[in-house]
Amino acid sequence: MTRKFNFCAGPAAIPEAVLQRAQLEMSDWHDRGLSIMEMSHRSPEFVSVAQKAEADFRELMSIGDDYAVLFLQGGASSQFASVPLNLLGEKGTADYVNTGQWSKKAIKEAGRFCDVNVVASSENTSFSTIPAFDSWQLNKEAAYLHYTPNETIGGVEFFWEPQADVPLVADMSSTILSRQIDVNKFGLIYAGAQKNIGPAGLTLVIVRKDLLDRAQASCPAMFSYKTAAENDSMYNTPATYSWYLSGLVFEWLKEQGGVAAMEQVNARKAAKLYDFIDNSGFYANPVERASRSLMNVPFTLADSALDKAFLLGADESGLLNLKGHRSVGGMRASIYNAVPEEAVDALIAYMADFQQRNA
Ligand code: PMP
Numbered sequence: 001m002t003r004k005f006n007f008c009a010g011p012a013a014i015p016e017a018v019l020q021r022a023q024l025e026m027s028d029w030h031d032r033g034l035s036i037m038e039m040s041h042r043s044p045e046f047v048s049v050a051q052k053a054e055a056d057f058r059e060l061m062s063i064g065d066d067y068a069v070l071f072l073q074g075g076a077s078s079q080f081a082s083v084p085l086n087l088l089g090e091k092g093t094a095d096y097v098n099t100g101q102w103s104k105k106a107i108k109e110a111g112r113f114c115d116v117n118v119v120a121s122s123e124n125t126s127f128s129t130i131p132a133f134d135s136w137q138l139n140k141e142a143a144y145l146h147y148t149p150n151e152t153i154g155g156v157e158f159f160w161e162p163q164a165d166v167p168l169v170a171d172m173s174s175t176i177l178s179r180q181i182d183v184n185k186f187g188l189i190y191a192g193a194q195k196n197i198g199p200a201g202l203t204l205v206i207v208r209k210d211l212l213d214r215a216q217a218s219c220p221a222m223f224s225y226k227t228a229a230e231n232d233s234m235y236n237t238p239a240t241y242s243w244y245l246s247g248l249v250f251e252w253l254k255e256q257g258g259v260a261a262m263e264q265v266n267a268r269k270a271a272k273l274y275d276f277i278d279n280s281g282f283y284a285n286p287v288e289r290a291s292r293s294l295m296n297v298p299f300t301l302a303d304s305a306l307d308k309a310f311l312l313g314a315d316e317s318g319l320l321n322l323k324g325h326r327s328v329g330g331m332r333a334s335i336y337n338a339v340p341e342e343a344v345d346a347l348i349a350y351m352a353d354f355q356q357r358n359a
Pocket residue numbers: 009010074075076077078102148150151152153171172173174192193
């Protein structure tokens with residue numbers, strides 16, 4: 001069997017080397033006679049795996065001791081509720097930026113807990129832009145400012161960080177580990193694992209420790225960052241296999257040269273694909289150039305009647321999961337860390353050939 005190129009937005013490609021190692025270790029982890037997923041999360045073996053994963057993740061993202069790193073469950077969608085439950089404190093309002101479908105979901109969920117002040121929105125451009133920062137209506141009394149640095153569906157990415165007097169909170173689900181960021185600019189970062197981290201089932205939270213004391217009294221224990229931090233993310237049974245596999249991905253990332261090296265490859269992959277799309281006269285990407293995502297590249301064909309044939313042919317050529325999100329249609333190529341440059345080259349070759357046959 002040869003592995004195909006997988007452009008899925010999530011759960012997304014996992015490095016082949018990681019899958020092979022997991023396969024080798026699957027039924028007998030390090031000669032212990034059982035698999036890692038059959039061990040107690042409190043066993044010395046699993047605790048060593050968990051600690052190594054955290055240490056590598058901290059190293060990859062240069063996370064200082066003033067931040068807690070939590071390995072949680074419930075997906076990024078749970079964080080839409082956990083963030084207000086934990087960070088509102090005495091305040092009754094929080095600032096949110098609306099740059100797409102994931103921002104909207106975060107805003108809707110936060111509305112259950114507080115007054116949401118939408119400081120800026122790009123809905124009037126069908127989420128193809130990022131509102132200029134000087135137009136944002138920030139509230140100094142807000143508990144925090146939440147934004148989505150990379151909108152996975154719209155393919156819109158911030159290449160700058162908002163400046164705020166309140167803690168900055170970012171949903172980095174689809175951009176984490178793809179390029180270097182300065183964690184110190186953030187109060188809290190969260191990300192579902194199933195794109196650049198590992199398999200679904202795990203959610204990473206990086207939270208500044210001085211924010212851990214703000215939870216509402218009614219915050220369920222399972223949603224409390226403080227409870228998670230005090231129990232090394234083992235208040236209950238964590239997603240042990242996802243945690244282990246993410247640790248293998250972190251080791252792989254370090255072998256590749258870390259986030260700085262990935263960033264270079266990612267920038268090259270994205271530039272190639274956008275250049276091809278822009279110069280094709282057949283394919284189009286709607287996003288303003290300065291805000292085009294390095295990870296998720298949505299595109300349309302000159303005639304949407306060709307979409308089906310495009311996807312069928314792609315599948316036959318070993319290029320999987322290029323269908324756009326159901327809410328926007330068209331195509332989307334997600335080109336996360338584990339999608340090699342050869343995959344992008346193969347996609348471009350297929351797109352050029354399809355165009356020649358159908359334009
Ligand atoms: N935020 C962003 C930016 C996402 O891309 C996704 C998933 N595609 C989510 C949140 C929701 O994540 P989950 O399915 O892990 O809850």
